[in-house]
Amino acid sequence: MPPRILVFAGSIRTGAFSGKLAACAAHELAQQGAEVTRIDLGDYLLPLMNEDLERDEGIPQNALRLARQIAGHHGFLVATPEYNHSIPPLLKNALDWVSRVKRDGERPLRPFENKVAALCSSSVGQFAGIRAINHLRAVLVACGVEVTSVQCSVGHGGEAFEEDGTLKDERSRKTLTKVAQSLIFHARTVAALETN
Template sequence: MAKPTLLGISGSLRAGSFNRKLLAEAARLYGDATYVEADLNLPLYNGDLEDAEGIPAAVQKLADQIAASDAVLISTPEYNKGVSGVLKNALDWVSRTKPSPWPGKPVAILSATAGRAGGERAQVMLRNCMVAFRPRILQGPEMLLAQTSDQFDANGHLTGDIYIKTLTDLMEALRAEIARG
């Protein structure tokens, strides 16, 4: 099989986001793959804008990146017990593109939060948001990174053995899901 392409989608726009770091670690632990990070700097979804101007170029680019990837990694922070507005907005916009890039696409969900639960509620919400798109969402292991400020070294690598093992196992499951075709 050719080298797979992994698309990383971070629910945080912040350059130093722990979710972006977690995606980079996932790609590193996956191994030999091309990793591309999506840009979620999109306009807020507005049906009037869509009617007047169509799908914005940045949204179409994201949909095309999803379609062209072999798998998608989504890492979400937990904002007020749910996914970030940025991530939900991106999902809403991409749902308007034709054809949908999601059916049958392998998707691994991760989360990184400053709190103790590691984004468990955000992951549940994200899974619920994704159901209508019919991707192949991996059921585990769940990668819930808690207390993020203590979890990365100066090079951006995870330091906790349990988190490294969980993320490695998740990437092995993703590799197997990609191989399934």
């Protein structure tokens, strides 16, 4: 059985470099045999994380929907942009809300439990989102996610992609291939645990 991999970007801006990179990653994962689901965080918009809101109104439905998506896959790949040397608020807020999900109705739900993630980043500058990807890694590790060591960062995002959305740079393409290989390898281990 092929591992199930969820892919999403940390930005919902039209033409976002992270969205283009997520599309490249989804294609590469599928080429290597993964069962890929691509989602858009714009379909899971959430209020700012607030424990008073959680207490008074409960977990927002979109947080529960996103938690179900993550829980339903063996691993996930996030492509993040860099905002002020860190991850964007949209992505951080989504992860914070999902980390609060403990139940789905009557049954327990731990969306990040036994999950593996791979990370990619992109930016307009030469640093390619490296600072953001390091912050994202720290957040996911804090949530209990195993994060693969192989990562792909694409700089000068405005010139990095062909008109068809593929990466121009051969080095970036090869790195993305390695990211996909590593994620699939680790996700297969998760899948094997699921069947035992």
